[in-house]
Amino acid sequence: MPFPQKLLNDGEExxxxxxxxxxxxxxxxxxxxxxxxxxxxxxxxxxxxxLSYGGFGLCAIAFAWLVVRYLKWxxxxxxxxxxxxxxxxxxxxxxxxxxxxxxxxDITFHQSFFERLIGAGDLMIESGGEQGQTTFSxxxxxxxxxxxxxxxxxxQKEREAARYSTPRERELSVPEQLEKLDELRQKxxxxxxxxxxxxxxxxxxx
Numbered sequence: 042m043p044f045p046q047k048l049l050n051d052g053e054e055x056x057x058x059x060x061x062x063x064x065x066x067x068x069x070x071x072x073x074x075x076x077x078x079x080x081x082x083x084x085x086x087x088x089x090x091x092l093s094y095g096g097f098g099l100c101a102i103a104f105a106w107l108v109v110r111y112l113k114w115x116x117x118x119x120x121x122x123x124x125x126x127x128x129x130x131x132x133x134x135x136x137x138x139x140x141x142x143x144x145x146x147d148i149t150f151h152q153s154f155f156e157r158l159i160g161a162g163d164l165m166i167e168s169g170g171e172q173g174q175t176t177f178s179x180x181x182x183x184x185x186x187x188x189x190x191x192x193x194x195x196x197q198k199e200r201e202a203a204r205y206s207t208p209r210e211r212e213l214s215v216p217e218q219l220e221k222l223d224e225l226r227q228k229x230x231x232x233x234x235x236x237x238x239x240x241x242x243x244x245x246x247x
Contacts, residue, residue, distance in 0.1 A: 044120045044127070056193055057121040057186060061179040062161035065114050069107040076103040119177060121190055124197065126166070128177060142194050143228055144169045150183035166190075198230045215243045 044058045080096030112132045120127040126145070129137040145168050152162035162183035167174045180186055202225065213221070219240060226236040 044118050044129075049122065050124065052123075053125075054123045055120060056123060057119075057189055059119045059181055059186070061114055061117050061119075062159070062181050064159055064161050065179055066107075066110060069103070069110045073100070073103040073107045076100045119180060119186075121186070121193060123193055126190065138175070140166065140168050140175070142190070142197050145190070145194060148187050148190055150180070150187050152183065198228075201225065201228065201230050218243055 044055060046055075049055070076096075076099045080093075080100050083096040084093050113130070116132050116135075117130040118127065120129070123142075125142055126140040127137065128139075129135060145166060147165075147167040149165045150162050151165070156162045160182050161179055164177045164180045164183045164186060165174055166177070222231070222236055222239055222243075225231045226233060231239075
């Protein structure tokens with residue numbers, strides 16, 4: 042199920058809408074196949090009703106596990122938009138977490154040798170505030186996702202810079218322009234050196 046468009050903010054667009062890697066489904070599928078094979082062998086080779094019922098019961102349990110795991114897989118979303126990162130999961134009760142792109146400080150990924158072969162891995166994202174570092178497991182193509190998140194962060198910074206450099210903004214008073222510049226500095230759009238240089242230019246005009 043794709044991420045609902047109605048949950049997006051005005052002007053926000055989905056860049057990536059991912060489910061966990063298919064590796065999460067391998068174990069329950071393998072167990073179900075083994076259970077079916079055992080049930081067939083028991084039914085065909087042994088004329089023992091108790092064992093036959095046990096084989097069918099094992100198949101039912103394995104199938105139930107597969108269905109539950111699939112529903113969890115299908116209801117888990119890792120979404121990157123132009124403004125934030127969204128992680129939602131839960132079949133009946135929904136849980137979610139959102140990380141604004143302008144609060145992300147560091148993004149790293151880890152892949153074992155086997156995970157590199159199947160294209161899976163873990164993504165570690167460090168954000169500002171009290172949230173600290175969050176690890177998202179079984180992400181598809183984690184290096185690609187990491188690069189895409191960085192691209193969206195840079196694009197957001199460019200939009201912020203363009204918004205503050207419109208003619209309407211340049212007509213603001215010097216104190217108002219200094220306040221806007223300070224907001225850009227705090228968000229990391231401009232450096233401290235750039236802020237100081239622009240501040241000096243504005244003060245010289247007074």
